[in-house]
Amino acid sequence: xxxxxxxxxxxxxxxxxxxxxxxxxxxxxxxxxxxxxxxxxxxxxxxxxxxxxxxxxxxxxxxxxxxxxxxxxxxxxxxxxxxxxxxxxxxxxxxxxxxxxxxxxxxxxxxxxxxxxxxxxxxxxxxxxxxxxxxxxxxxxxxxxxxxxxxxxxxxxxxxxxxxxxxxxxxxxxxxxxxxxxxxxxxxxxxxxxxxxxxxxxxxxxxxxxxxxxxxxxxxxxxxxxxxxxxxxxxxxxxxxxxx
Amino acid sequence: xxxxxxxxxxxxxxxxxxxxxxxxxxxxxxxxxxxxxxxxxxxxxxxxxxxxxxxxxxxxxxxxxxxxxxxxxxxxxxxxxxxxxxxxxxxxxxxxxxxxxxxxxxxxxxxxxxxxxxxxxxxxxxxxxxxxxxxxxxxxxxxxxxxxxxxxxxxxxxxxxxxxxxxxxxxxxxxxxxxxxxxxxxxxxxxxxxxxxxxxxxxxxxxxxxxxxxxxxxxxxxxxxxxxxxxxxxxxxxxxxxxxxxxxxxxxxxxxxxxxxxxxxxxxxxxxxxxxxxxxxxx
Amino acid sequence: xxxxxxxxxxxxxxxxxxxxxxxxxxxxxxxxxxxxxxxxxxxxxxxxxxxxxxxxxxxxxxxxxxxxxxxxxxxxxxxxxxxxxxxxxxxxxxxxxxxxxxxxxxxxxxxxxxxxxxxxxxxxxxxxxxxxxxxxxxxxxxxxxxxxxxxxxxxxxxxxxxxxxxxxxxxxxxxxxxxxxxxxxxxxxxxxxxxxxxxxxxxxxxxxxxxxxxxxxxxxxxxxxxxxxxxxxxxxxxxxxxxxxxxxxxxxxxxxxxxxxxxxxxxxxxxxxxxxxxxxxxxxxxxxxxxxxxxxxxxxxxxxxxxxxxxxxxxxxxxxxxxxxxxxxxxxxxxxxxxxxxxx
Ligand SMILES: Cc1cc2nc3c(=O)[nH]c(=O)nc-3n(C[C@H](O)[C@H](O)[C@H](O)COP(=O)(O)OP(=O)(O)OC[C@H]3O[C@@H](n4cnc5c(N)ncnc54)[C@H](O)[C@@H]3O)c2cc1C
Ligand code: SF4
Ligand code: SF4
Ligand code: SF4
Ligand code: SF4
Ligand code: FES
Numbered sequence: 001x002x003x004x005x006x007x008x009x010x011x012x013x014x015x016x017x018x019x020x021x022x023x024x025x026x027x028x029x030x031x032x033x034x035x036x037x038x039x040x041x042x043x044x045x046x047x048x049x050x051x052x053x054x055x056x057x058x059x060x061x062x063x064x065x066x067x068x069x070x071x072x073x074x075x076x077x078x079x080x081x082x083x084x085x086x087x088x089x090x091x092x093x094x095x096x097x098x099x100x101x102x103x104x105x106x107x108x109x110x111x112x113x114x115x116x117x118x119x120x121x122x123x124x125x126x127x128x129x130x131x132x133x134x135x136x137x138x139x140x141x142x143x144x145x146x147x148x149x150x151x152x153x154x155x156x157x158x159x160x161x162x163x164x165x166x167x168x169x170x171x172x173x174x175x176x177x178x179x180x181x182x183x184x185x186x187x188x189x190x191x192x193x194x195x196x197x198x199x200x201x202x203x204x205x206x207x208x209x210x211x212x213x214x215x216x217x218x219x220x221x222x223x224x225x226x227x228x229x230x231x232x233x234x235x236x237x238x239x240x241x242x243x244x
Numbered sequence: 245x246x247x248x249x250x251x252x253x254x255x256x257x258x259x260x261x262x263x264x265x266x267x268x269x270x271x272x273x274x275x276x277x278x279x280x281x282x283x284x285x286x287x288x289x290x291x292x293x294x295x296x297x298x299x300x301x302x303x304x305x306x307x308x309x310x311x312x313x314x315x316x317x318x319x320x321x322x323x324x325x326x327x328x329x330x331x332x333x334x335x336x337x338x339x340x341x342x343x344x345x346x347x348x349x350x351x352x353x354x355x356x357x358x359x360x361x362x363x364x365x366x367x368x369x370x371x372x373x374x375x376x377x378x379x380x381x382x383x384x385x386x387x388x389x390x391x392x393x394x395x396x397x398x399x400x401x402x403x404x405x406x407x408x409x410x411x412x413x414x415x416x417x418x419x420x421x422x423x424x425x426x427x428x429x430x431x432x433x434x435x436x437x438x439x440x441x442x443x444x445x446x447x448x449x450x451x452x453x454x455x456x457x458x459x460x461x462x463x464x465x466x467x468x469x470x471x472x473x474x475x476x477x478x479x480x481x482x483x484x485x486x487x488x489x490x491x492x493x494x495x496x497x498x499x500x501x502x503x504x505x506x507x508x509x510x511x512x513x514x515x516x517x518x519x520x521x522x523x524x525x526x527x
Numbered sequence: 528x529x530x531x532x533x534x535x536x537x538x539x540x541x542x543x544x545x546x547x548x549x550x551x552x553x554x555x556x557x558x559x560x561x562x563x564x565x566x567x568x569x570x571x572x573x574x575x576x577x578x579x580x581x582x583x584x585x586x587x588x589x590x591x592x593x594x595x596x597x598x599x600x601x602x603x604x605x606x607x608x609x610x611x612x613x614x615x616x617x618x619x620x621x622x623x624x625x626x627x628x629x630x631x632x633x634x635x636x637x638x639x640x641x642x643x644x645x646x647x648x649x650x651x652x653x654x655x656x657x658x659x660x661x662x663x664x665x666x667x668x669x670x671x672x673x674x675x676x677x678x679x680x681x682x683x684x685x686x687x688x689x690x691x692x693x694x695x696x697x698x699x700x701x702x703x704x705x706x707x708x709x710x711x712x713x714x715x716x717x718x719x720x721x722x723x724x725x726x727x728x729x730x731x732x733x734x735x736x737x738x739x740x741x742x743x744x745x746x747x748x749x750x751x752x753x754x755x756x757x758x759x760x761x762x763x764x765x766x767x768x769x770x771x772x773x774x775x776x777x778x779x780x781x782x783x784x785x786x787x788x789x790x791x792x793x794x795x796x797x798x799x800x801x802x803x804x805x806x807x808x809x810x811x812x813x814x815x816x817x818x819x820x821x822x823x824x825x826x827x828x829x830x831x832x833x834x835x836x837x838x839x840x841x842x843x844x845x846x847x848x849x850x851x852x853x854x855x856x857x858x859x860x861x862x863x864x865x866x867x868x869x870x871x
Pocket of ligand 5: 762764765832834835838839840849
């Protein structure tokens with residue numbers, strides 16, 4: 001029997017990222033492998049068991065908390081899609097002032113029941129088995145994960161900097177053009193999307209597991225931005241992951 | 245320096261194509277380890293030395309270096325024993341008799357058998373380190389008169405993690421094998437030695453001039469075992485270690501397995517201790 | 528030496544002429560301030576004065592991403608890649624770059640000789656060109672002069688804005704056969720070009736420096752600044768490490784195995800399943816990189832494995848300079864020797 005999969009939407013900036021998937025081309029192939037039993041809007045969840053639940057968006061209200069616990073109970077594998085779900089993403093940034101307070105709120109278990117919550121990663125509420133990083137979520141990544149799950153193999157993990165893919169594509173480094181880029185400490189896997197279009201990397205796929213953040217800040221300030229600005233840039237997508 | 249003009253076209257080979265081998269036997273022997281018996285196409289032999297390894301692959305998953313666990317004296321098939329720790333090894337767990345597995349190799353340097361002839365062989369295996377050493381043990385047993393004593397020290401975390409239990413039972417009954425087993429965490433039924441493997445060494449009565457030690461185990465084990473052996477007055481050149489490093493190509497190209505300037509996949513994985521002693525990254 | 532004069536204006540015609548032999552690859556502009564080796568479509572677009580290309584010529588012999596085989600998951604079988612190679616002329620190559628190819632030959636062809644590399648490498652011709660060293664070039668310090676012609680079939684030496692064309696091999700001679708816009712002249716190698724960046728010692732003294740530098744404080748200083756992005760190694764013409772991965776198509780029925788350039792500066796490079804990392808700290812990795820350039824292979828082959836192209840320094844976002852590291856090691860060694868002498 002094909003795995004039964006469902007998609008659920010929580011708080012994310014642009015709503016449904018899956019719309020961005022090139023579904024016309026890939027949907028048929030995907031449907032060969034899985035049965036999609038629920039799609040985000042179906043709020044009154046019907047099935048009582050999912051093989052794989054895909055979660056978009058961050059957790060930012062008490063009702064979200066309840067709902068995600070419920071989904072987790074009914075799912076074998078739970079996957080966070082996109083940076084909002086993976087680490088709170090840009091949503092986290094908006095709510096987070098001052099950062100210390102928020103950190104306490106995020107990780108202090110008792111504080112879930114506040115009326116408004118800061119944007120939290122799904123993983124700070126329930127166990128997440130796999131993640132597809134990026135803002136928006138990377139399509140190829142999503143497909144790779146799906147295939148890996150179908151083949152019963154572990155999903156690819158990305159812990160090499162964006163610079164690797166950027167170099168392999170022989171892009172001109174933005175630092176050589178007087179810009180400041182977060183590529184050196186950001187998890188790759190996006191094929192260096194932004195630098196390939198002349199945009200600096202904003203770190204949307206999260207920070208590497210063992211980064212030299214002081215070194216990164218020094219690079220940024222040496223290239224003409226203030227320490228404050230450098231920190232802001234680094235926190236944009238990663239305020240839940242990085243301590244500065 | 246090797247120059248292009250010195251290379252003949254037929255010398256340049258496709259280094260990365262596997263040979264598809266058939267699984268003719270497969271058994272999960274502990275919670276984490278599975279044993280496989282494989283056959284090359286057309287009844288060929290793998291043609292390995294004890295201590296060598298192969299690159300095992302499953303298409304769509306990847307490749308991993310795995311020691312050859314059977315002795316070259318065993319003809320017609322060869323054996324592997326794989327611990328499930330990551331992507332490929334967990335997928336291989338599902339492989340059963342009749343499935344096909346890709347194999348490249350054998351690669352690397354094994355034990356220099358000609359230097360071991362006539363010597364007392366002291367095997368020191370920690371955990372999964374028994375897998376490659378089993379090839380040497382069985383080689384010695386199959387050519388028993390060519391060697392002196394065979395002393396086997398084997399340590400595992402717990403009795404449940406002991407590998408090749410049936411074979412060990414046979415070794416135990418032979419009077420030409422001196423077998424000492426220890427576990428770190430005994431269970432109720434365990435009556436043997438407890439403690440780390442180094443505790444077995446002080447009590448050994450070794451013939452100093454004729455003993456060759458072969459050590460394989462987790463990275464932290466080597467330093468302590470070598471210290472104990474040194475206190476038994478063994479010389480550096482009487483000690484062989486088999487080292488593990490990340491590997492990708494197995495043929496000295498990809499760079500992953502370097503230990504300082506040495507390639508573990510080509511110059512090892514079996515090294516004489518004198519050769520790696522000066523290398524800071526070795527132990 | 529067989530030498531001709533060639534006017535700058537006639538260079539595009541020469542490039543067109545080279546096209547008779549095969550595909551011509553030459554430096555082109557890339558982005559705002561950079562260059563890259565590309566196939567020549569229009570010879571007037573070829574750049575004659577450039578400092579260095581983003582990626583080394585290596586990319587055309589050992590591609591950044593290379594398919595090793597196609598496989599079928601259904602049949603558990605694979606199809607080899609049938610690599611067909613055409614004759615290629617590499618035009619406008621600097622001497623250090625040529626030297627890097629000769630070193631790469633050793634890396635890919637000694638021990639186990641690799642067929643894909645061999646096939647790409649065969650049937651290539653090289654036309655060198657002199658260059659004006661910038662702030663980052665230091666090839667002279669590693670024994671490679673601007674006019675070093677080893678490995679080239681032809682070499683263009685710039686003199687007073689025009690060129691002298693040296694013919695260095697039979698292959699070179701046949702490349703220019705029938706090309707009319709050249710005149711025989713006396714060979715005259717100008718020595719006016721000065722390197723701004725230097726390693727303070729002759730390169731044959733460096734193995735000794737590295738013999739004692741393993742525990743140097745310098746590594747920690749570098750590690751503090753290094754963010755481990757891998758740019759220094761991914762752009763280095765003599766680096767050749769790679770990773771191998773399997774990619775499966777969306778149908779989950781077939782896929783391909785490929786290799787991709789990897790870098791020993793990445794924290795995951797020596798990590799194994801279970802989390803053990805054999806080069807866990809940045810200082811281990813930085814040191815390894817420099818030892819690979821100046822000690823390990825050098826001890827065996829007698830040559831530095833760095834060709835002084837300056838890429839690792841020019842492209843390091845943290846501004847870490849390889850020749851500066853070497854100079855600091857030298858200075859540290861001198862200090863140690865000085866103290867030693869004083870005490871004795
Ligand atoms: C010479 C040698 C002999 C070995 N013999 C055995 C054996 O007989 N039985 C056994 O169970 N294990 C053995 N290992 C360890 C085994 O190679 C790893 O457990 C295996 O590579 C993990 O692969 P994975 O895909 O499951 O894990 P992942 O963590 O997903 O690894 C991905 C890739 O990294 C590399 N890699 C990861 N861990 C190691 C490692 N420990 N050593 C080398 N490369 C690694 C491999 O290329 C692997 O495909 C040996 C290792 C070496 C170097
Ligand atoms: S542009 Fe950014 S990602 Fe690309 S190499 Fe430069 S720093 Fe790295
Ligand atoms: S380059 Fe950076 S910001 Fe752009 S997609 Fe990749 S990780 Fe995200
Ligand atoms: S380019 Fe610079 S920052 Fe990046 S890994 Fe190399 S030395 Fe470190
Ligand atoms: S180490 Fe640096 S200067 Fe030397 S060859 Fe490599 S990139 Fe060029
Ligand atoms: S495993 Fe590739 S060089 Fe040793």
